[in-house]
Amino acid sequence: QSVLTQPPSVSGAPGQRVTISCTGSSSNIGAGFDVHWYQQLPGTAPKVFIYGNSNRPSGVPDRFSGSKSGTSASLAITGLQAEDEADYYCQSYDRSLSGSVFGGGTKLTVL
């Protein structure tokens, strides 16, 4: 059971918008710690797509955006493309555990 909760799967047609939620608690997201999002393609290491709740590293399309409110965060992807099909993970810090915590991951399927 992951400390951060994500839906196991989401899907959307090309061009559509999807969101992936990440729910934590008062010891992690709710305590003010930043949320980061990673994309993982099959057989490869994760790659950060959003850092500090809403910042995009260079090279990440502006179709990807992040937000945070209270004990939750969201990753939104607009104008879905086939290449967006991957697993997405949220990550934050938990002060009770004194370490990083990940969500269980969400598999995005582009229909």
Next chain:
Amino acid sequence: EVQLVESGGGLVKPGGSLRLSCVASGFTFSSSSINWVRQAPGEGLEWVSSISSKNYKYYADSVKGRFTISRDNAKNSLYLQMNSLRVEDTAVYYCARASEWYYMDVWGKGTTVTVSS
């Protein structure tokens, strides 16, 4: 090129030990905090351990008392000594650099640990 390269994975019996290594290049290793993150087959990411530039060490509850993280700045290397291994420790183990924003900005390709009798 900024890079992390893991090694040391393999097949080990339950109760056995293994030492993973991670060699860094392309950045100032001694100034960086580094994490170990693992991923069991078909499962999600799990943070395992981290070590700060000042040598502070942190562990997930699942490995506390069994795993030891260490670093050798002269060799630009990070280590994970894994003892009393369990079947549930089977995973790909990644080393990942912590950025100033505390996200993991550089990842290695991973090394596979299989614990099986």
